[in-house]
Amino acid sequence: MSAASTGPAVPGSWAHHAGIEPAVPGSWAHRAETGSVEQGRWIKLAGTRGELNEAAGAPVRLASYSLVFDAGQQHYGYLREGDRFVRTPYREALAAPGGRWVAGIEDSxxxxxxxxxDLIDRRSGRTHTISLPAPVTSxxxxxxxxxxxxxxxxxxxxGSxxxxxxxxxxxxxxxxxLVHAGPRHRVSDWGIGRSHRFYFAGSADRVLAVRNGPEAGPRKRRIAVYDLDGRQRRVYTGVGTLDEWHTTTPFSPSGRLFGTLLGDSRDSGGGGPIGIVDAETGKIVHRFGRDVRAFAGWYDDEHAIVQRERAGTRIYQRVxxxxxxxxxxxREKLVAGPADYRPHLERxxxxRRS
Known part of the structure; x- marks a missing residue:
């Protein structure tokens, strides 16, 4: 079990539930890069040369994102605050479905x-700092x-x-x-938080993780499912691997399908065709997108969100x-920087809308 400490209520929009909220008057606002959000228009995303197309009536909306910089070693976390996006003190400020909670991980x-x-309750406006039984990421x-x-x-x-x-x-x-589960994998550098991470397996009582490494080859890659006591319940073999660099949630809203990468090498974090796997049968039911660079998540059960790149512009698409x-x-224009690109979208x- 953990100890939790409660911070003061956060002024402004932190005190409200999801939905249209006032601008942030608190300590973040004076240093935040922001972009106006208006439904049905292309609007600027803060911190990057990206624009968001938010259609009225869409089943989902962009709630948060992380920009990667320093040759892939650091993140800035951005959070939606009503009609704008705000840079936070976190490398990931992950908004929960339903809009009440935000999980913040400090240090870029x-x-x-x-x-x-930090666990931020947007209903009360309070921030609760949760002590954990082990170091964590992802x-x-x-x-x-x-x-x-x-x-x-x-x-x-x-440091590994x-x-x-x-x-x-x-x-x-x-x-x-804390639940001990799965084989032990030693990770370092770019692999931390990106290799052998755990995801929910379509419901809150199951998790899954890639069991072996890329040396096994795509046909022998294994993804194991565990219950919340750490017992292995199932293994998927030969269905690809999870896009651990870019995907926040691999399973579709119903929990019936999940997305994988079918290419040969995943160490560099992307590229190759996408596989859509039926979670019950363990069969790949759809394959597409040899030009896709990343599997970013789900729009609804009939559409995935993928990343492509064209002429220096990175595009997230509903397909x-x-x-x-x-x-x-x-759509995000990539800008060259001293080590790689200047801060740009990674997650x-x-x-889903409330």
Missing amino acids: RLWLAKRKI PEWSADGRTLLLTAYRPHRD LTTIGFVTVDAAERTAR DLSGGDAVDLI VNFV
């Missing part, structure tokens, strides 16, 4: 697993927005980490539980499960 350096997270919310999942590690003196399982946080109770009927959701978090 991705290779540092953290022993505390937050994901359950579909009902009540449980936070994190990947847990054992640290080593050289070994995965030991996962931590679940009950948002309402503000308690954390049907054959890869067609593409609609651009985000986008579309959540």
Whole structure:
């Protein structure tokens, strides 16, 4: 179990539930880069040369995102605040489905697993700091927005980490539980938070993770499913691997399908065709998109969100499960920087509307 400390109420829009909220008058506002959000228009995303197309009546909306910089080593977390996006003190500020909770992981350096997270209650405006039983990375919310999942590690003196399982946080109770699960994988540098992370497996009582490494080859890659006591319940073999660099949630809203990458090498974080897997049968039911660079998540059960790149512009698209009927959701111009590109999108978090 964990200890939780409660901070003061956050002024302005933190005190409101999801929906249209006032501008942030508090400490973030004076240093925030913001972009106006208006339904049905292309609007600027803060911190990057990106634009969002938010159609009226869409089942999901962009709630938060992380920009990557420093050659892939650091993140800035941005959060939707009513009619704008605001840079936060977190590397990931992950908004939960339903809009009440935000999970914040401090420190932009991705290779540092953290022993505390902030849990922000947007209904009360309070921030609760949760002490965790192990260092963690890689937050994901359950579909009902009540449980936070994190990947847990054992640290080593050289800065590398070994995965030991996962931590679940009950948002309402503000308690954390460590579960040992899966094989131990030692990760370092770019692999921390991106390799062998845990995801929910279509429901709040199951999780899954890639069991072996890219050396196994795409036909022998294994994805294991565990219950919340860490017992292995199932293994998918030969269905590809999870896009751990870009995907916040691999499962469709119904929990019936999940998305994978079918290419040969995943260490560089993207590229190759997408596989859509039936979770019950374990069969790949759709394949598409040899030009797709990333699987970013789900729009609804009939459409995925993928990333493509064209002439220096990165595009997030809604596509049907054959890869067609593409609609651009985000367009982002990549700008060269001293080490790589200037801060640009790596993880986008579309959540279902309340």
